[in-house]
Amino acid sequence: MRLLPFHVLLWSLLSVPAWPRELAPAAQQQLSQAERELKLAEASFRRASRRLEAMQEDPEALDQEVLALEDYVHELSELVRVRKETLDDLQALAGSPVSAPDPTVTEGMEAFESAVDSVPSAEPEETEQERLDREFAASLEEFDGMLLAYNRTLEDQIAARSAEGEAAASPHQTAAAEAEELLRSMGVDPGTETENSGEESEATDPAQGETESPSEVAETSGETGTPGTGSTRPPREDEDVVARQLREAAEKETDPVLREKLWKEYEAYLDGRS
Amino acid sequence: MERIRSVFRRSFLVLFPGVVFLTGCATQSAGRVGPTTIQVALEPYPSDQLVDIGIEVFKEGDTDEEAMEKQHTSQQIRKSEVVFMAYHLKTTLEESGFWGDIRVVPDGATGKDVLVTAEVLSSNGEELALDVQARDSQGNVWIDRIYRDRVGRQQYEEIRVGKTGPFQNIYNAIANDLASVRRRQDSLQVRQLKRTTQLLFAAELLPEAYGEYVRTDSNGRSEVVRLPAEDDPLWQRVNQISVRNRMFFESLNATYDPYYRELWKPYSDWRRYNLVEQLSIREARADSIKKTAAGIIMIAAAILLEMEEVDNSSTLRDVLVLGGAQVIINGVNISKRADIHRDTLKELSDSFSSDAKTVRVELEGQTVELTGNVSQQMAQWRDILRKMHATEMENLPVADE
Numbered sequence: 059m060r061l062l063p064f065h066v067l068l069w070s071l072l073s074v075p076a077w078p079r080e081l082a083p084a085a086q087q088q089l090s091q092a093e094r095e096l097k098l099a100e101a102s103f104r105r106a107s108r109r110l111e112a113m114q115e116d117p118e119a120l121d122q123e124v125l126a127l128e129d130y131v132h133e134l135s136e137l138v139r140v141r142k143e144t145l146d147d148l149q150a151l152a153g154s155p156v157s158a159p160d161p162t163v164t165e166g167m168e169a170f171e172s173a174v175d176s177v178p179s180a181e182p183e184e185t186e187q188e189r190l191d192r193e194f195a196a197s198l199e200e201f202d203g204m205l206l207a208y209n210r211t212l213e214d215q216i217a218a219r220s221a222e223g224e225a226a227a228s229p230h231q232t233a234a235a236e237a238e239e240l241l242r243s244m245g246v247d248p249g250t251e252t253e254n255s256g257e258e259s260e261a262t263d264p265a266q267g268e269t270e271s272p273s274e275v276a277e278t279s280g281e282t283g284t285p286g287t288g289s290t291r292p293p294r295e296d297e298d299v300v301a302r303q304l305r306e307a308a309e310k311e312t313d314p315v316l317r318e319k320l321w322k323e324y325e326a327y328l329d330g331r332s
Numbered sequence: 333m334e335r336i337r338s339v340f341r342r343s344f345l346v347l348f349p350g351v352v353f354l355t356g357c358a359t360q361s362a363g364r365v366g367p368t369t370i371q372v373a374l375e376p377y378p379s380d381q382l383v384d385i386g387i388e389v390f391k392e393g394d395t396d397e398e399a400m401e402k403q404h405t406s407q408q409i410r411k412s413e414v415v416f417m418a419y420h421l422k423t424t425l426e427e428s429g430f431w432g433d434i435r436v437v438p439d440g441a442t443g444k445d446v447l448v449t450a451e452v453l454s455s456n457g458e459e460l461a462l463d464v465q466a467r468d469s470q471g472n473v474w475i476d477r478i479y480r481d482r483v484g485r486q487q488y489e490e491i492r493v494g495k496t497g498p499f500q501n502i503y504n505a506i507a508n509d510l511a512s513v514r515r516r517q518d519s520l521q522v523r524q525l526k527r528t529t530q531l532l533f534a535a536e537l538l539p540e541a542y543g544e545y546v547r548t549d550s551n552g553r554s555e556v557v558r559l560p561a562e563d564d565p566l567w568q569r570v571n572q573i574s575v576r577n578r579m580f581f582e583s584l585n586a587t588y589d590p591y592y593r594e595l596w597k598p599y600s601d602w603r604r605y606n607l608v609e610q611l612s613i614r615e616a617r618a619d620s621i622k623k624t625a626a627g628i629i630m631i632a633a634a635i636l637l638e639m640e641e642v643d644n645s646s647t648l649r650d651v652l653v654l655g656g657a658q659v660i661i662n663g664v665n666i667s668k669r670a671d672i673h674r675d676t677l678k679e680l681s682d683s684f685s686s687d688a689k690t691v692r693v694e695l696e697g698q699t700v701e702l703t704g705n706v707s708q709q710m711a712q713w714r715d716i717l718r719k720m721h722a723t724e725m726e727n728l729p730v731a732d733e
Contacts, residue, residue, distance in 0.1 A: 121379035122432055126579075130575060186723050205580065208583055
């Protein structure tokens with residue numbers, strides 16, 4: 059390697075032509091990457107800080123959790139600082155506008171650059187440990203970003219669900235309401251009856267039946283041709299002991315289909331006797 | 333086999349109550365838990381004395397078709413309720429105030445001082461039975477017991493949505509048993525426990541570096557034999573990963589939380605109607621049997637009258653025969669009612685299980701994706717740490733001879 063004389067180097071530096079404002083593509087890419095990374099780190103720091111504030115105000119938050127999150131926020135703030143410094147350095151390198159190179163000094167510049175390139179770098183090469191440290195730090199950062207993005211998506215989903223309201227989230231309510239109605243129609247109260255409800259419900263059915271007017275029963279009879287919804291009927295004059303038993307069985311029966319069959323048997327028995 | 337071992341252990345402990353005290357294990361008979369109020373810590377423990385608990389999603393137990401029909405439930409409902417139950421145990425433990433971090437965790441997770449696992453033996457609106465084990469990171473058994481309870485309509489009147497359910501006694505009993513063991517531990521024991529948890533986490537992540545810091549015997553008991561230097565860079569990195577592991581559990585539980593809250597009301601409704609239907613079916617069957625038996629007796633009496641040729645017995649005999657036949661008809665009618673109740677129950681079960689499945693599949697999608705991402709990341713960290721450790725070993729100065 060042959061070092062250029064000092065005066066040549068000095069002359070070269072003083073007459074360094076101004077380069078165009080436009081950066082080389084690789085440098086522009088580096089700058090954009092650094093800006094993106096800084097924004098990502100700042101966004102992560104803001105989110106984690108908000109979460110920490112909320113946790114610090116929460117009286118039920120555990121000290122351990124708060125401490126862990128404080129450490130995490132501190133690490134993120136360090137990351138933001140480092141990235142900002144990196145971006146500032148890159149911007150400083152790329153920032154000063156320079157004019158177009160003077161073609162008459164190109165030859166000298168080429169020699170200068172060649173000389174500079176041949177000077178060994180003042181910075182030592184990265185060791186394996188340092189490379190692994192850097193890789194580890196990057197993986198932590200990637201994980202933190204993944205987790206924060208996941209949490210944000212989850213919060214958005216929960217907020218969307220709350221906005222939809224209960225009606226959209228509980229089709230079970232319809233099934234439950236229908237089941238309740240069905241149970242009540244069979245004389246079973248889902249919410250208020252005691253263990254011995256069976257006997258009680260049978261006892262109350264005739265009372266319910268008695269409130270229905272004969273005209274309603276008559277109208278139903280007209281439509282279907284058979285006695286329908288009435289739980290009781292006035293006893294026929296020719297009713298004997300057996301017929302009375304049949305009538306009482308029909309009155310007590312809560313299943314409408316089975317009750318109908320019993321009423322038919324009652325009618326058939328009395329008609330058969332007469 | 334587990335049941336036999338459990339029963340044997342319980343018999344042994346009944347005969348030797350001193351052993352119960354010495355081991356600190358809460359084992360009792362598998363009878364009903366009965367009314368149980370949760371014990372609440374009067375004063376919180378210092379932060380370095382807080383024991384962290386991990387709860388695995390409960391095992392579904394026997395879910396073949398016959399078992400499900402016998403329990404008046406279904407496989408889909410069971411799949412949904414095991415997540416619900418694990419999370420409900422978490423919220424119950426949080427109420428007690430004895431613990432640090434309490435999270436529902438994936439199977440086989442490390443990083444928690446005490447791990448609770450459970451299997452559902454039976455579950456419907458009337459009965460719940462859980463086979464519960466709790467073991468700490470040192471391998472000590474805290475709980476090995478079957479908790480069982482049977483409820484009536486009264487317990488459903490006492491529900492507080494999002495807080496206490498019809499089988500709250502079981503969850504309170506589990507919480508009380510854990511608290512009972514915790515109260516018997518002094519600060520040194522807790523510090524040793526937490527240190528063991530940390531080192532086991534490190535040993536799993538990097539066995540080359542920390543495998544020899546904890547010794548585990550053939551009984552599964554672990555003991556710390558060496559402590560790492562606090563300024564050890566590798567140890568500091570392990571701690572950084574441990575923090576991320578805790579944050580992962582937190583995100584996982586944040587995913588479970590809305591599922592648990594959304595499922596609460598429909599699950600409670602299903603269980604309540606399940607109870608009512610079961611009671612109605614049994615009642616209808618009992619009535620049916622009684623009436624059918626009564627009818628047969630009446631007809632038998634009529635036949636007897638005929639055979640004995642009692643004077644003027646024909647009318648009575650007719651009444652008995654017809655009346656008896658009618659009573660039998662009533663018996664059949666009532667048993668049909670039991671069928672209707674059973675059909676209603678099935679319809680309710682299908683409706684609930686279908687809707688719960690929709691929500692559960694979405695939950696599984698999220699948690700599987702998150703858990704997968706974290707597992708991948710853990711593998712990457714393991715790889716990096718392994719290389720770091722290897723590099724450190726290479727750079728160690730060689731002692732002069």
